[in-house]
Amino acid sequence: MSEKHSPFILVDGSSYLFRAYHVPQLQRMTNSEGMMTGAVFGVINMLKSLINEYQPSHMAVVFDAKGKTFRNDLYADYKANRPPMPEDLRQQIEPIHQIVKAMGLPLLVVDGVEADDVIGTLAKQACAEGRETVISTGDKDMAQLVSDNVTLINTMDKNNPITDYDRVIEKFGVKPDQIIDYLALVGDKVDNIPGVNKCGPKTAVKWLNEYGSLQGVMENADKVGGKIGEYLREALEQLPLSYELATIKLDCELEFEPKELTLKEPELAELKDLYGKMEFRRWLTEVLKEGGEEVAEGEDEAEESAIDRSKYETILSQDALDAWIEKLQQAELFAFDTETTSLNYMEADLVGMSFALDNGEAAYLPVAHSYMGAPKQLDRDDVLKQMKSLLESEDIKKVGQNLKYDMSVLARYDITLGGIEFDTMLESYCLNSVASRHDMDSLSLKYLNHATIKFEEIAGKGKNQLTFDQIELEKAAPYAAEDADITMKLHQKIWGDLKKEEGPAQVFQHIEMPLLRILSKVERNGVLVNGTLLLEKSRQFEQRLKELESEAFDLAGKEFNLSSPKQLQAILFEELELPIIKKTPKGQPSTAEEVLQELALDYPLPKLILEHRGLSKLKSTYTDKLPRMINPETKRVHTSYHQAIAATGRLSSTEPNLQNIPIKSPEGRSIRTAFIASEGCKVLAADYSQIELRIMAHLSQDKGLLKAFEEGVDVHAATAAEVFDVALDDVSANQRRDAKAINFGLIYGMSAFGLAKQIDADRNTAQDYINTYFARYPGVEAYMDNTREKAADKGYVETLYGRRLYLPEIHSKNGMRRKAAERTAINAPMQGSAADIIKLAMIEVDKWLKDQPGITMIMQVHDELVFEVEEQYLDLAKKKIPELMEGVAELSVPLIAEVDVGDNWDEAH
Structure with a gap:
């Protein structure tokens, strides 16, 4: 792009900073020293993408300066409601500034004004020079700067990234030159700009369309009826202040002009040090090569792992399948992934499978895409029959990302996935459980500097989201093949790091990987639940909730919504004048549980509220929901256990969450009575006694x-x-x-x-x-x-x-x-060791169960294993299971597992 046509790019660095910080995949990203690096990576990655797209000759990255601005002088409470910047974000600002400058980009931080004001001033100057200006930001306030020569770009909004003059009208309902009026009327709770009470966007647009401007609205305030009219008239004195606070300053005193803000050659030595410290491997490799340096062994891993989709293949013929089966049989290790119709492993139908080799070759094998016009695919049953021995072979090793799910899906087709050697999710988790999330998208960003194709990009969002069988192969195949390819590349990177750490590598190989297969089995075993009993409890809870509401209304002297923090604040602290124990970040009296618990010691209403909250949660989470979760085929509830969530190593579970069923209250314990055994069986629970102590x-x-x-x-x-x-x-x-x-x-x-x-x-x-x-x-x-x-x-x-x-x-x-x-x-060390011990116990018990009929492991909750046991094997189970559990660890004190039996889980606990 020539300089004549190259737009002047202004980057709202402060907007970038907070957007990057709140990207889930980046929130736990650290280097090996534990320094948070996610926001640094996110900001720099966005800048690189922007530069790559626009190839600008003139550009500036603008950040807010520390300290107060002229707006604080106008209004002492400006931005008073904003919580302080999180420390882990604050620590990333200086590295971002250093990298931006080392990249050769003009970095601007001007005291006394905000980044918006610097951007506004520069945009005005550029317009005067006749230069097109593009402002990269996610800040809605910037819409007031839009003109024929100024547009906004929000790279996070993939549907409508560009905001030009017409888009402002479409988006806000007013013209760019009315945006300040609009902002003044609506106000801003985050920035603490007063505005008009209860005036939302629709009302502001209505007024501005009718009266033209803020001044016109103020002059016609007497014509506005109802309560909103009263609010408008009450706000008349402060609206000019709101207008001034919302106005971006266009005449900042700057030491530079747009023509001086040119991109310079990057400081390669500085970037080398900074990327090295942040451990941004791919960018470090690029800098080393650009500087003509030899890339040391290991430093080129990111370059080697670059994604090459030209090596991807879609398998639609028998010849192609035969060729790939031969490749997979000869491979030392291959990556494997399934594509299905559901995240629920008990309901998911297989739509296709993908494979990848260690040389970057990958393939997608579709077997059930059913959209109109879908090409002919190989028959699913026939494909599975041909691949059964390959997939079940313990000698042919596989790597996957969350292979437990794939194993459970294949089990529905009578295939027991074998040769499960590596799982990248668990590799990442064992290497560093807190450094980042362990999903593929996050790991790809962290280790490969590669943004994967997101499922929403090919399937859409919300209620209209397609299932995988409805997605066209042109989109589905690259997505699926990339999953397998990324998995292989992640394994190559993470396993190289993990195997250097003896302890974490041992945990991965001898605890987490063996456990993966067992958890898949336990999940599919499921637990029998008495849905009728739970629905009866729901009715009882509903009756008690109504009684509690009535009692609460009597105590408050009026009816109110017990679930509304705002109404509760008014009742407790304004009308009943109870003592304020704690405030929210916005300065409101807190109604959090610990506050109510303290108040409940002396006052009856908080005690009622707590009982209402607890009972309401039990009803919505368990007695209402569990009956709907009973699988129609198995008549059982099947949870999902998660190995890579809790940092300490404990398992967690969802759909349903079995770990959090309350046992301190009689109502909570009564829910466990609905977890029952089949006819002729009993529930046996084996629980480690005081294991952490x-x-x-x-x-x-x-x-x-x-x-x-x-x-x-x-x-x-x-x-x-x-x-x-x-x-x-x-x-x-x-x-x-x-x-x-x-x-x-x-x-x-x-x-x-x-x-x-x-x-x-x-x-x-x-x-x-x-x-x-x-x-x-x-x-x-x-x-x-x-x-x-x-x-x-x-x-x-x-x-x-x-x-x-x-x-x-x-x-x-x-x-x-x-x-x-x-x-x-x-x-x-205590909680984590307890987690390791219960996992080792599951592994040992499972080995015994393989040759032992009539005993089925159905749940793991905290330090407890739960079984369904045929009555004829009860004596054996009561003797052998605690013996195995107590034998997995040698401590300086006895390790005790206590066993009990009952017709339901509550009786056995």
């Missing part, structure tokens, strides 16, 4: 704790005896309860303040209990101190089995974040 005893080697567990005494009663200085036999129920809170609270890093709230004591008393505890159990305190030191030194902690949890904020300048990281450091 036992791990604490093992890790700390505290003599008092070791002795208590060795002698088999009640450890909470033993702690109570020590802390309250009473004989073991004289410990009261309340003392034991408080001691239990101390035991568990301290291993979670609870402070004296937190403990005081937990046991309903004052802070000094709680601190005395903690001091006494540490005096009686000095080994625990020493373990905690040593763990903090090691975490600060290494940046991570490990479980007994080598699972690693990185702590990126262990050196944070923010005291609260640093303390939180220290608490995590203390707890993670």
Whole structure:
């Protein structure tokens, strides 16, 4: 693009910054030192794309300066509602500035004004020179700058990225020269621009279309009827201020003109250092090559992993399938993925399969695309018959991304996927569970600097989204083949890093990968649920909710929506004048659960609200929803277990979430009575007893704790005896309860303040209990101190089995974040080791079950395994299962698994 036609590009760097920070795939992106890098990557990636598209000769990247601006002088409360910038974002600003300057791009940060004002001034100057200007931003306020020579581009809005004069009218309902009027009327809660109370966009547009301008609206305020008219007249005095605050300044005193803002040659040495520190491998490789440097072994991985879709093939003939089967049989490892009609593995129909080799070759094999005009495809049943031995072979190794899903889908077609050697999701998770999300899109961005084809791009969004069988092959094939190709390239990169770390590699190979197959089995086994019983409970809950509402209305003296925080604020703190315990970031009285719990100690209405909330959640989440989740074919509920979510290694589950069924309330426990066994069977639950406290005893080697567990005494009663200085036999129920809170609270890093709230004591008393505890159990305190030191030194902690949890904020300048990281450091080895032990138990129990009929593993919840057992095998199961569970770990104290049996889960727990 010649300079004559090249537009002047102005980038709203502050808009870029926040947009990048909130991209989910980038939010947990770090380098190996734990430094957050996602926003840096996002901003620079957007700049590179913009430059590539426009090839500008003149350009500026503009950021807000620190400190107040002239608008704060106009209005002291301007932007007062904005929460402070997150520390992990603030730390990324300077690296962004450094990279922008090293790229040769003009970087502008002007004190006393906002980035908008600098951009507005430069756009006006450029227009005066007759130069076309493009402003890259996501800020709606910039629409006031649009003219014949100025357009906006929002690269995040793929449907309508360009905002020109006509688009402003289409989008806002007013012309660009009315945008300031519009903004003044509507106001802005984020920037704290007052506006007119209750005046939304439709009302503002109506007024401006009728009266032409803000001045016209103000002059005709008496003609506006109703409550909104009253609000308008109340706002007349402050509307000129709102107008001034919303106006982008076009006459900033700048030390440069548009013609001076030219792109310069990049500083390659500086970029090399910065990309190296951020660990942006592909960009580092590009810089090294551009500088004529030799690329060291390993540094060219990103270049090697560049995606080449010309190597992708769509398999539509038998000859092509035969050729690919031969390739796959000869490969040391191939990537495998399925495409289906649903994310629900129990309902998903197979639409196609994709494969990739380590040389970049990939193929998509469609077998069930059914849209009008779809080309003839190979028959699904025939294809699966031909591929069964290949897919089931343990000798032919496969890699996938979340292969558990693919395994479950193939099981519907009587194929047991074998040779499952690697899973990139689990590789990433074991390498660093907190560095990023572990979905393919996020991993591709992080490790390959490649933005994958998104499903929404080929299938659409919302209610009109297509299922995969409805997508044209021209779109579906590249998407599916890319999935397999990316998987192979991710494996090549991540496994290279993971196998260098002995502990995490062991966890991956000996815990997570074997567990993948077991979880697929447990999910498909499902659990029998009595839907009729749950619906009856729903009716009971509904009746109780109505009673609670009625009682709440009586206490409040009026009817209100118990689920509305705003109405609740008004009732509790304005009308009943209850004490304000805590405020929201916007300065409103908080109605959060912990606030209501504190108020409930002294006031009846908060107590009713809490009961209403809990019961309402039970009803909507379980008693209403579970009956609808019963599979019509199996008559069972099938959850999905997730291995790569919880940073500590614990499993989580969704659809339904089995981990969070409350057991403290009778209503919560009653839900477990609906989890039943088949006729002739019982539910057996095996639960590790106080496993985290036992791990604490093992890790700390505290003599008092070791002795208590060795002698088999009640450890909470033993702690109570020590802390309250009473004989073991004289410990009261309340003392034991408080001691239990101390035991568990301290291993979670609870402070004296937190403990005081937990046991309903004052802070000094709680601190005395903690001091006494540490005096009686000095080994625990020493373990905690040593763990903090090691975490600060290494940046991570490990479980007994080598699972690693990185702590990126262990050196944070923010005291609260640093303390939180220290608490995590203390707890993670215990919680993570407990997670490893229950997973190892599942692996051992599954080995035994392969040759043992009549016993089926149906659930894993926290430290508990749940089985459905034919009555004739109950005695065997009660003996063998705890024996296997207790034998998976050698601790300095006995590892105990307690077993119970019942007709339902509640009875067995």
